[in-house]
Amino acid sequence: MFWRKKLTEQEREEKEKSYWSYVKRQYKKNKRALFSLYVIMFLGVIAIFADFLANEKPILASYEGTISSPVLKSYAVGLGLGQWPVHFQNVDWKKDVNYDWVVFPPIPYYPSNLDFECNFCSPTGEQPGKTTRFRHWLGTDDLGRDVTAGMIHGTRIAFMVGIVAMGIACFIGIFLGSFAGFFGDTEFKISRIRLVLTLITAFFAFFYGFFARSYLIADAIMESSLSFMMTMLTSIGIFVGIIALVNLLVVPPLKKIPFLGKQVTIPLDIILTRMIEVIVSIPTLVLILAVVAIVEPSIIWVMIIIGLVGWTGIARFIRAELLRVRHLEYIEASTALGFSRFRAMVKHAIPNALSPVLIAIAFGVAGAILTESILSFLGIGVPTEVITWGKLLSLARTAPQAWWLAIFPGFAIFITVTMFNLIGEGLTDALDPRLKQ
Amino acid sequence: MLTYILKRILIFIPTLLTISVLIFMLSVLAPGDPVEKMLGATPEGEPIPIEAYNAMRKQLGMDLPTFYFSMSSKAYPDTLYKIPKQAHRDNLARIVGEHGNWPEIDKYYKNASKMFDSAYKIERDSLNPKALIKIKELSELLLIRYKDKDITRAFKKLKPHIESTPSTATMLPLYNETLQSYTTVTSTQTKWKNMVPAFIWYGTNNQYHRWFSKFVTGDFGLSYVDKRPIADKIGDYMYWTVILTLISVLLTYLIAVPLGVFSARKKDTTTDSVLTTMLFVLYSLPSFWVATLLITFLCQPDYLNWFPPYGIGEVTENTGFFEKLGIRAYHFVLPLFCWTYGSLAFLSRQMRGGMLSVLRQDYIRTAHAKGLSGGKVIWKHAFRNSLLPIITIFANIFPRMIAGSIIIELIFTIPGMGRLLFEAIRYPDHPMVFTIVMLAAFLTMVGYLIADVLYAVADPRITFK
Numbered sequence: 001m002f003w004r005k006k007l008t009e010q011e012r013e014e015k016e017k018s019y020w021s022y023v024k025r026q027y028k029k030n031k032r033a034l035f036s037l038y039v040i041m042f043l044g045v046i047a048i049f050a051d052f053l054a055n056e057k058p059i060l061a062s063y064e065g066t067i068s069s070p071v072l073k074s075y076a077v078g079l080g081l082g083q084w085p086v087h088f089q090n091v092d093w094k095k096d097v098n099y100d101w102v103v104f105p106p107i108p109y110y111p112s113n114l115d116f117e118c119n120f121c122s123p124t125g126e127q128p129g130k131t132t133r134f135r136h137w138l139g140t141d142d143l144g145r146d147v148t149a150g151m152i153h154g155t156r157i158a159f160m161v162g163i164v165a166m167g168i169a170c171f172i173g174i175f176l177g178s179f180a181g182f183f184g185d186t187e188f189k190i191s192r193i194r195l196v197l198t199l200i201t202a203f204f205a206f207f208y209g210f211f212a213r214s215y216l217i218a219d220a221i222m223e224s225s226l227s228f229m230m231t232m233l234t235s236i237g238i239f240v241g242i243i244a245l246v247n248l249l250v251v252p253p254l255k256k257i258p259f260l261g262k263q264v265t266i267p268l269d270i271i272l273t274r275m276i277e278v279i280v281s282i283p284t285l286v287l288i289l290a291v292v293a294i295v296e297p298s299i300i301w302v303m304i305i306i307g308l309v310g311w312t313g314i315a316r317f318i319r320a321e322l323l324r325v326r327h328l329e330y331i332e333a334s335t336a337l338g339f340s341r342f343r344a345m346v347k348h349a350i351p352n353a354l355s356p357v358l359i360a361i362a363f364g365v366a367g368a369i370l371t372e373s374i375l376s377f378l379g380i381g382v383p384t385e386v387i388t389w390g391k392l393l394s395l396a397r398t399a400p401q402a403w404w405l406a407i408f409p410g411f412a413i414f415i416t417v418t419m420f421n422l423i424g425e426g427l428t429d430a431l432d433p434r435l436k437q
Numbered sequence: 438m439l440t441y442i443l444k445r446i447l448i449f450i451p452t453l454l455t456i457s458v459l460i461f462m463l464s465v466l467a468p469g470d471p472v473e474k475m476l477g478a479t480p481e482g483e484p485i486p487i488e489a490y491n492a493m494r495k496q497l498g499m500d501l502p503t504f505y506f507s508m509s510s511k512a513y514p515d516t517l518y519k520i521p522k523q524a525h526r527d528n529l530a531r532i533v534g535e536h537g538n539w540p541e542i543d544k545y546y547k548n549a550s551k552m553f554d555s556a557y558k559i560e561r562d563s564l565n566p567k568a569l570i571k572i573k574e575l576s577e578l579l580l581i582r583y584k585d586k587d588i589t590r591a592f593k594k595l596k597p598h599i600e601s602t603p604s605t606a607t608m609l610p611l612y613n614e615t616l617q618s619y620t621t622v623t624s625t626q627t628k629w630k631n632m633v634p635a636f637i638w639y640g641t642n643n644q645y646h647r648w649f650s651k652f653v654t655g656d657f658g659l660s661y662v663d664k665r666p667i668a669d670k671i672g673d674y675m676y677w678t679v680i681l682t683l684i685s686v687l688l689t690y691l692i693a694v695p696l697g698v699f700s701a702r703k704k705d706t707t708t709d710s711v712l713t714t715m716l717f718v719l720y721s722l723p724s725f726w727v728a729t730l731l732i733t734f735l736c737q738p739d740y741l742n743w744f745p746p747y748g749i750g751e752v753t754e755n756t757g758f759f760e761k762l763g764i765r766a767y768h769f770v771l772p773l774f775c776w777t778y779g780s781l782a783f784l785s786r787q788m789r790g791g792m793l794s795v796l797r798q799d800y801i802r803t804a805h806a807k808g809l810s811g812g813k814v815i816w817k818h819a820f821r822n823s824l825l826p827i828i829t830i831f832a833n834i835f836p837r838m839i840a841g842s843i844i845i846e847l848i849f850t851i852p853g854m855g856r857l858l859f860e861a862i863r864y865p866d867h868p869m870v871f872t873i874v875m876l877a878a879f880l881t882m883v884g885y886l887i888a889d890v891l892y893a894v895a896d897p898r899i900t901f902k
């Protein structure tokens with residue numbers, strides 16, 4: 001049996017490979033989309049290595065014979081795993097330390113570094129006291145903060161917002177969309193007792209998971225985002241655990257009673273469509289603005305809120321795909337082999353329906369990045385000390401003479417959003433050649 | 438058709454109710470005490486007189502329970518909403534969380550607030566100013582701290598100050614009583630009650646019911662900023678937003694529809710590909726960047742000084758009509774451009790796509806074959822079937838009239854709805870924010886409703902599923 005199983009797995013892998021290699025070939029034909037992908041990869045590299053590209057700290061420094069990397073060290077210090085040696089504590093990295101030799105990052109500034117000698121330094125004009133090495137290549141803002149550094153670290157924030165927000169949206173969208181699509185309005189049947197007990201336990205589970213712990217959660221928010229996440233995870237664990245426990249232990253014996261065991265149909269598709277209608281009925285930006293306005297300004301909240309609002313597109317895509325897939329032969333075959341519908345959905349239907357979700361993700365990331373830059377531009381929800389593209393662009397409004405603040409950050413937003421949109425279009429064409437116009 | 442519209446309206450209602458509950462929940466979660474905000478700041482941090490507070494609270498309906506029902510624990514009192522001052526209410530809820538015996542906590546709270554009030558009633562004399570300040574401070578701590586440690590410490594510090602001067606010593610019996618009642622709280626605590634869920638039904642006399650029924654009749658409440666009715670303020674600010682939206686939509690249709698059709702007819706020519714690329718770039722340009730660029734480079738003396746950088750222009754009563762029109766138009770060129778180009782590009786692209794899919798159909802070939810002119814085929818046979826994107830844009834007009842374009846109105850300082858919303862969020866003026874959100878949602882739904890009906894009119898095959 002062992003070899004047989006291995007073989008089928010191999011076969012499946014090969015099939016998958018051939019499908020994806022087909023998609024890849026199709027995608028590569030589209031030069032615009034391919035170019036966009038490379039640009040995004042390039043920006044992704046900038047986002048990942050932002051600390052090495054623009055930083056006040058040296059990448060490598062030799063001090064009294066010992067060689068160290070302050071940039072790497074700052075990660076350790078940030079995680080609480082190390083401490084700065086005395087000669088590096090609270091220093092101006094460029095002036096205070098007598099290095100034997102030193103390698104600064106290409107842009108030797110951190111976005112929040114103030115340079116009082118150089119307010120609104122123009123990229124083309126004279127920059128007093130700056131050698132070529134320490135020149136502000138894209139100028140500075142009102143406080144002398146380097147725009148290049150802000151742009152590089154802004155890339156990181158933009159990508160983080162895009163990825164985290166879409167991660168949350170994917171989780172919700174795939175979960176809800178696949179249930180609604182696979183079971184439709186008629187095929188999700190559960191016994192009366194399970195329905196009633198689950199609803200009742202949901203009440204109790206919510207009480208013990210969240211209500212009874214609400215002060216713990218509130219205190220955790222005050223403490224740190226890490227402890228908040230841990231408390232939240234525990235709460236979710238309690239919530240899910242109680243419901244699962246009742247469903248696994250209490251429901252099966254009671255189901256044997258004929259009246260309680262009678263099946264009722266739950267119209268999952270109608271429920272999901274109504275939910276989506278509620279969300280899309282509120283203009284997205286207005287909703288996000290209103291929600292952001294009642295929480296403490298934090299980039300984390302911005303990501304979470306964009307994610308919580310942005311799942312509808314993904315849910316629609318996967319729902320439509322599963323509505324099509326659910327009656328295909330291979331799903332019927334899995335049912336005929338005696339596997340549960342649930343297993344057929346998770347193991348066979350969803351993996352085959354995920355490819356169109358990629359399209360929704362590409363457009364979704366573009367939307368999330370745009371929303372974040374609008375929020376930063378308006379100065380709502382994003383803390384003032386965080387430098388983002390939108391924040392830099394908004395500075396141009398107060399200082400019309402600083403044309404570099406109007407051009408560069410906006411260009412970065414435009415390029416990133418457009419490239420993600422082009423990738424989305426490319427994927428649309430590659431995944432379904434029929435749609436190509 | 439009529440049944441279709443009726444059915445469509447029927448599902449409109451539950452969605453609207455759900456949205457209203459959602460938005461109401463958000464407004465409840467908004468930080469700050471609405472009553473205190475409505476009363477405004479008191480001079481020198483004096484506490485708001487309790488009579489004024491209670492009167493305003495009643496006027497705002499904040500003395501009612503929040504919703505039809507509440508879910509809480511057995512320890513949690515069902516009458517907590519009757520306690521004035523949100524800060525005290527929140528703190529009491531936390532004390533309940535610590536100890537779980539509401540009747541005792543209630544007694545303690547009443548004593549503590551009596552003590553707090555009496556501290557303000559003591560006349561200032563030559564001996565007591567310092568002690569009095571301390572007593573006021575510490576007795577307030579008793580009302581806004583919930584941890585046993587903090588409360589005990591406040592009690593301990595309070596005693597020497599009360600005993601220090603003859604006038605303050607009159608508070609001593611009250612102090613002892615309060616301390617006594619707090620000891621009862623800690624000694625008879627019933628923490629287990631916090632772990633027993635409870636469900637309380639309040640009926641229709643609640644804040645949500647009141648808010649929503651008033652909302653339906655057009656009474657949106659008062660703004661925190663100037664205490665004016667929100668409906669009046671919205672009426673003032675809507676003017677320019679409605680005008681700009683209407684002009685913008687008109688321009689969009691006038692330019693985008695012919696452009697889309699033209700582009701579809703010229704498919705696979707250089708004209709088409711240039712046009713498509715241009716429209717794509719236009720579509721992808723974030724409007725707040727374009728607006729910033731325009732204002733930087735076209736409205737400043739440093740570069741080109743072609744347009745006014747902000748405002749809607751000043752007119753007096755005796756400015757002539759055409760002169761007025763000219764001033765307004767001069768000010769509106771750039772905002773209108775930024776307002777329009779995005780949807781223009783979107784609609785043109787949609788129009789082109791829709792037209793192309795229609796032009797592939799057999800009946801178009803038939804029309805050509807029977808010798809109709811190109812224009813006749815396009816406008817008589819193809820156009821109606823590619824109407825759907827036009828309707829989609831039409832549905833978006835309504836919410837845009839109420840929510841405006843926050844960014845463009847902000848950049849060009851146009852006194853419209855977007856600016857009102859932005860300023861309300863910044864203030865923060867929560868009643869205004871949530872009214873605008875609610876109205877925007879309502880109008881979006883109305884837009885969808887109208888669009889769905891129009892879809893059915895344009896394409897008889899569409900039926901309600």
